[in-house]
Amino acid sequence: MSASKPDTLASDGAKTPIPDTPLFDRAGSHRGYEMNKMAMSLVSAANREAFAADEEAYLDRYKLSPEQRAAVLARDWQEMVRLGGNIFYILKISALDPMPVTAIGAAQVGMEHEDFLVERLGKERKNG
Amino acid sequence: MAELIGGCGTSHVPSIGIALDRGLQDTPDWKPFFDGYIPAKQWIAEQKPDIAIVIFNDHGNAFFLDRVPTLALGVAEEYQIIDEGWGKRDIPSFKGAADFSWHLADAMVEGHFDPLICREIELDHGIQVPMELFFGRPEEWPVKIVPIFVNTVQYPIPTPQRMWELGQLLRKAIESWAGEERIVVFGTGGLTHQLQGARAGFMNREADKAWLAEIGPNPEKYRDWTREQFVETFGSEGAELIMWLVMRAAMDADVRTVMSHYYAPASMTGAGMVVLENEALATEEAA
Numbered sequence: 001m002s003a004s005k006p007d008t009l010a011s012d013g014a015k016t017p018i019p020d021t022p023l024f025d026r027a028g029s030h031r032g033y034e035m036n037k038m039a040m041s042l043v044s045a046a047n048r049e050a051f052a053a054d055e056e057a058y059l060d061r062y063k064l065s066p067e068q069r070a071a072v073l074a075r076d077w078q079e080m081v082r083l084g085g086n087i088f089y090i091l092k093i094s095a096l097d098p099m100p101v102t103a104i105g106a107a108q109v110g111m112e113h114e115d116f117l118v119e120r121l122g123k124e125r126k127n128g
Numbered sequence: 129m130a131e132l133i134g135g136c137g138t139s140h141v142p143s144i145g146i147a148l149d150r151g152l153q154d155t156p157d158w159k160p161f162f163d164g165y166i167p168a169k170q171w172i173a174e175q176k177p178d179i180a181i182v183i184f185n186d187h188g189n190a191f192f193l194d195r196v197p198t199l200a201l202g203v204a205e206e207y208q209i210i211d212e213g214w215g216k217r218d219i220p221s222f223k224g225a226a227d228f229s230w231h232l233a234d235a236m237v238e239g240h241f242d243p244l245i246c247r248e249i250e251l252d253h254g255i256q257v258p259m260e261l262f263f264g265r266p267e268e269w270p271v272k273i274v275p276i277f278v279n280t281v282q283y284p285i286p287t288p289q290r291m292w293e294l295g296q297l298l299r300k301a302i303e304s305w306a307g308e309e310r311i312v313v314f315g316t317g318g319l320t321h322q323l324q325g326a327r328a329g330f331m332n333r334e335a336d337k338a339w340l341a342e343i344g345p346n347p348e349k350y351r352d353w354t355r356e357q358f359v360e361t362f363g364s365e366g367a368e369l370i371m372w373l374v375m376r377a378a379m380d381a382d383v384r385t386v387m388s389h390y391y392a393p394a395s396m397t398g399a400g401m402v403v404l405e406n407e408a409l410a411t412e413e414a415a
């Protein structure tokens with residue numbers, strides 16, 4: 001096997017950060033653990049019902065920070081990711097009030113959904 | 129001896145499964161994507177494999193962050209469909225090629241790969257979607273599967289070079305298998321996508337097309353890349369493409385790209401596939 005270029009991507013992320021690209025490394029995993037755990041629990045239909053019936057009470061079951069709690073209640077995807085949320089887990093929250101993943105992407109970038117579809121993904125503009 | 133009939137690389141985007149569930153295949157957004165897979169379905173129907181070895185990643189469904197195996201291997205007789213949060217999809221469960229899986233478990237450990245061995249585990253879209261793209265929606269899947277799980281969610285993810293070596297080992301395991309089965313290997317994931325951060329929605333159509341064109345004839349280029357290059361070029365989630373290297377390394381050095389297809393965006397992802405055959409096999413068939 002030929003020796004490859006030095007690879008510095010590890011549990012503490014990239015030594016040379018890739019712009020605007022959060023990597024789910026040790027720090028993120030640690031920061032977001034309880035929030036991701038709460039989101040993961042929504043794979044159970046019974047838990048989805050409990051969450052839908054009383055979000056506040058459901059969130060009490062997990063040790064979310066006040067910021068994480070507020071971000072989940074507000075469905076603030078950008079904030080959830082900043083606080084250690086990993087898309088594959090927090091996406092399960094979106095199943096409660098379904099929205100396309102592209103809308104979650106747009107929210108993270110801070111763009112209107114339609115603009116995001118056109119400018120980032122290269123789709124044709126439908127409205128306006 | 130078992131026969132390696134080919135290697136397939138394909139995207140496994142969850143929205144593809146949702147589009148199928150909702151019958152959206154013929155809508156303008158999806159038709160060009162699904163039409164591109166028609167030749168792949170024909171190819172695999174003609175090839176009639178008995179076993180599909182599928183390299184994929186779980187997306188926070190079977191594994192949570194409490195334990196993250198870098199590599200895991202399914203050895204079950206049957207695999208159920210997992211509920212990812214939207215309800216369990218109405219597709220058949222998968223039959224496992226358990227004997228081959230245990231043979232592979234031995235080969236991996238003897239070859240100094242040490243996977244988590246999974247006797248009972250449910251499978252997510254990472255494996256469902258490739259099967260649906262190649263086999264459609266049968267009452268029962270026409271192949272038994274061998275799932276190989278690779279962690280691509282939490283860093284450190286494995287290196288491209290390690291994926292390559294795993295593919296080489298997989299080839300040896302296929303060759304040392306006493307059965308007579310026809311075997312196909314699937315590398316799944318990608319192409320470009322980034323679902324998180326301010327670069328979310330990053331698309332790199334040029335890099336995607338180059339990948340599809342070069343993974344057959346020029347895979348060393350990608351084998352020698354760093355993980356950073358994968359993330360930079362294909363996006364944080366597009367780095368899943370390292371899993372295609374397992375498939376590619378299981379094939380001969382000389383392969384023929386039988387077909388390829390590209391469409392973007394499928395949801396937020398560059399989507400596509402290649403089908404590779406060993407050049408030696410193609411010559412044999414022509415003779």
Ligand SMILES: [Fe+2]
Pocket residue numbers: 140185187254317318368
């Ligand atoms: Fe994936």
